[in-house]
Amino acid sequence: MENEIAQKVAKADLPITIPVKTFLLLLIGTAFWGSGFPLTKIVMSSVTADVAAFFRFGIGALVMVVYCLTKNKTTRKVGRGNWQLIILAGFIGVTIFNLLLFTGLHFANASDGSIIIPILSPVITVILASFFLHEKLRRIQVIGIAVALFGTVIFFSVIFDGSQLHLQRFLGILLLLGSALCWAIYTILGKRLFQRVDPLPATAYGMLIGSLIIGLVALPNLITTNWGSLNFNFWLINLYLAVFPTVLAYLFYNNGVKEIGGGRASVFMFFVPISGLIVSALVLYEIPTIFQVIGALFMIIGVYIVNVQKIPMWGFSK
Structure with a gap:
């Protein structure tokens, strides 16, 4: 059975074991992402959702492109035939994803997004990957995802008790669902793109293109923004959002997609809620209930089942 698994993984050009460095970078990157939900909520208390998205990804794109330009020409090389895919990935994974995400967070809670x-x-993602990338979804992975989803049900059974669910929050949740779909599509596109182009220039140029489109959408609100009311803390939070949950998290995640495949890399997203809940409690005073804690624990267990198994496919390598 183990030999059969190894052969299938090899055919998909994926490593049999997960490099420790890849595992840690994916874990740290998703933790950064989790912190971005509550901090974004704070930023949007001063500006509109599209302006907040433009600040974060406009600054992030500049940092990413400058960093990319410090690399050698071979690393920076994209190739003419890859620009269409980069533009598409930037449009879906940066522009549409973040406009839906930021607008959704405007109406919903930070914990909902996380x-x-x-x-x-x-x-x-794993469903799309099984169809389009031929990444085999094994029974144990399905069990792990089911456990994590069970934890999600516990979490939302407390939040959506009927009396708390109103039209505005429901709209926010629908927008967040659309954002989740965009991210899944971006992950699939990324797997194909990163087989041709290094993740650094692909991510940098895709983010630049996506943020410029966001800027065009946000232009009317940018003109009417009261710039004098934006204090030092506002810009400090934006700087953090641009560098850590945006630049570093994107690089870490995209590298993981390239190294271990879109389906397996996407499962690390289960760590995002843990970081999001912790930071939400610290900065927004959204204290999770005991049921939310239990739900979060089930999600961690689900991630463990999928990613840390005593079989060759999920072993660790240096």
Whole structure:
């Protein structure tokens, strides 16, 4: 059975074991992402959703492109035939994803976003990957995802008790669901793109293109923004959002997609809720209930089942 698994993984050009460095980078990157939900909520108390998205990814894109330009020409090389895919990935994974995400967070809670995006994105991704990338979804992976989804049900059973669910929040949740779908599609596109182009220039140029489109959408609100009311803390938070949950998290995640495949990399998104809940409690005083904690624990268990198994496919290598 183990030899059969190894052969199937080899055919898909995926490593049999997960490099420790790849595992840690994916874990750290998703933790950064989780912190971005509550901090974004704080930023949007001063500006509109599209302006907040443009600040974060406009600054992030500049940092990414400058970093990319410090690399050698071979690393920076994209190739004419890859630009269409880069533009498409930037449009879906940066522009559409973030406009839906930021607008959704405007209406919904930060905790809603930190749960919906990471839980549903991998589910959609592994389904798409099995169809389009021929990445085999094994029974044990299905069990792990089911355990994590069970934890999500526990979490939302407390939040959506009927009396709390109103039209505005429901709209936000629908937008967040659309954002999760965009991220799944971006992951699939990324797997194909990163086989041709290094993740650094692909991510940098895709983010630049996507943020420029966001800027065009946000232009009317940018003109009417009261710039004098934006204090030092506002810009400090934006700088953090641009560098850590945006630049570093994107690089770490895209490298993981290239190294271990879109389906397996996307499962690390289950770590995002843990970081999101912790930071939400610290900065927004959204204290999770005991049921939310239990739900989060089930999600961690689900990630463990999928990613840390005593079989060659999920072993660790240096």
